[in-house]
Amino acid sequence: MRTYVQLLLLTVSWMAGAICCESQGQTETAPKKSPAGPPAFRTSPLSRVTTSVSRLKAKVRDLQGILDSLAERAPYIVIDTVHNCLQIRQQARIIRSATCATGSAKILLGPDPDDTWRFETPKGRFRVQRRVVNPIWKKPVWAFVEQNMPPPVLPWDFSRLDVTTLGKYALELGDGYEIHGTLYPSLLGRHITHGCIRLSDEDLESAYALTEVGSLVFVY
């Protein structure tokens, strides 16, 4: 009986204490009423403009970052076929400028009615497909037609192979077009090639060293 009464008293006192704590907590977390009148803070026109400028700067920074990510980071080649000028650029900075020779745009008619070749450097965006050291030129049919010689019948005829004309390096752009050397450096700066881009030995060595397979080449 005595133990039962003690337990009952303990339970009642515990419950009374919990109720007190809850009421105190509610009181502490109640929000303070703000005094009547204007809010506790106010933005001045200048601070609003400053916030707007900050947001714009951040947005411009983001957009510039997107644009920079779209651009090429590695060196790329730009060829101006009008002025026969080749530049190697990296992130808009010119690393090297060179004089080149580009296509003459002449048309050669062969013996057959279907044989027509136009020697023009194609314009557009290309990528370096292959980098070759000591390239061998496998002469196409037009090279023989141009010399008034009959082209060899067999494609692997040794008379098609020329080991000197292309120079020490070649950067293949696809479809038979290349950036290569020349036997006639005095003709650089003119429209005299059959579509390829010719460079001097020194400039060709730089172009070979600064680019890799997949490097962009812009021709206009």
Place this chain on the structure above:
Amino acid sequence: MENRAVSEPDSAAIERALRQRKAALELEIRQIQTDREAYYLIIDLSGKAVHLKSSANLLRTCPVQNYRLLPRMPDGPMLLHMVNRVHPVTPIPGERRRRLRGRRLPVDFVGRLVEGPREATRLYLTPSLVIQPTGLSSPSGCSHLELQPADVKALASALQPGNAAILIPPMDAPGNGTSR
């Protein structure tokens, strides 16, 4: 109070410049996403330069020698498209008494006479902008800007009808400008 009065117009000018820059960047990014391989122009009249670019890669920078914008041009950056290139007239081969650049006509090789872009070429863009070399008469009724003849020749070689150009007008209000 005085400091606040002085700094507010500066902030407004900075905000306007940033808005213009933001709009230009958005136009350029959208243009690259439309056609990643095409060449396009950034005509920056504030910086007095025309940039030839492809997928955000800078190919050529051409200083602007002179320009005139019509009052009806909008204040912010705008997208233009090239409509046509017009080269000066080439004499018709076959007139034996005529010469073209010192060569007697008709030419003596089998093929066609390649003239291509000239230093007197005009580039027509829509809406209402002509890019031309210095020394030619200014067109009336449309905005125009003048570049060095060699730059016009290069741009005429690079651009095809349909290529885009993003015109960024100058921050100051007058519609004329000359590079020094």
